[in-house]
Amino acid sequence: MLLPVLFLFGVITTMRTTRSRLNKGFSLEDRLAGATQSYEPNPSGWRGRWSQWAPHEGSRADSYQHVVLDLGCGKGEYTVECAAARPDTLFVGIDVDGVCVVRCAERAIAQGVTNAVFVFNEEDRDLSDFFAEGELSAVLLNFPTPFPKKKKAPLRLTYLDRLMAYRPLLAKGAPLRLRTDSMPMHEFSLTQLELAGYELLWNTDDVRSLFPEEPWSGYEQKLVAQGASVYGFAAVAGPEPEAVQQTAPLSLVSYLPDDLENMAYVPHGMQGCVRNMRGRNRNRRARGLPEWKKPIV
Structure with missing residues (x-):
């Protein structure tokens, strides 16, 4: 087993937007510029060498043993806590919401966690722009937006096309891991795994019972307090399917x-x-x- 913190690698009402809750004097650009100790403005420049990442285009004397992507990292509580538990691993958090990204970076700085870095992917660019083949030791999808409507299904982080795009970026045997409060999202995602040629390591309707020591995010705490179960799975890329075709219901x-x-x-x-x-x-x-x-x- 590569890592003793098993949960990281998967072995064994309408809400207001973040931006709508900001003070009038808030400047995203200024806040990002002040958080470059944990915010990476040029992620493409680190493609293939994230294990050497250091802020301000610096370099490390020793390489990180693993690079883990937390895709859709939200406010960063989970990412930063995971990074604090694994100093030998670089955690790269990516989100399309710049306000979330700056808060993630500021959280890492405030907690003195130096092995967590955050990327603002406003245009939802292809991840191959940021990561080389086999560079990722795991991809974490923690409570991703489910986009329930059929027409928005391609935006789901577990949609077939996206799962196919993750395959070359994952190292051999590296897991893709989902946690969600949405049973429909979980069930839909299982159909997509099969279509994309992934093989399940585990699948559960109660992630907490499997990994009770796993860090909590504020979002997860709120959902569980409302009665949510946490569904999840971990899967690895199996043989690539001969034909890739979407056949599952999308709504x-x-x-x-x-x-x-x-x-x-x-x-x-x-x-x-x-x-x-x-x-x-x-x-x-x-x-x-x-x-x-x-x-x-």
Whole structure:
């Protein structure tokens, strides 16, 4: 086993945007410029040599043993805590939200964690622009935005095309790991793993029971307090599929359970949809009609 901290590598209501909650005097550019100890403005320049990363185009006397990507790193609590536990590993957090990125970098600086670096990928550039083949020891997807609607399925971090793009960047045997509060997102992601030729290492509806010592993020704490379970899996790239074709239903509505009335927790982003579906079925029952069945689309 390469790493004793097993969880890192997978062995064994409408919310306001971050930017909408800022003070009027907030300058993203100024804050990023002041956080370059843990913010990397030129990620492409480190392609193939992240194990030597140091701030301000510096270099390390010794290489990091592993490079781990936390894709969609949010506010960075999880990334920074993982980095603090593994000083031999560089954690690269990437997010499309610049406010999240600056807060991540400032968090790492404030906590004195030097092996966590953050990248602002505003244009959702291909990860091969930033990382060379086989450079990543793991890819972590922690509570990624589920984008429930069919038309936005390609934005999901576990969409088939994205899973195929991760394959060459992962070192041999390096895991891709998902954690989510969304059972539909979890089920959809399993279909995508199969289509992209990944092989499961583990799969669970209670990640916490497998890895009780895993760091918490504020977001996860909030969801669990609302009754969420944490679904997840770890998988490695198997033989590349001969044909890559999307055949799975793309709307997350298709992955909801049939019994919506007894669904104790509704994942974020699907509350309105589930509320409408429950109301429709109640109306149909009151009229003596059979229940409406969710579409498979």
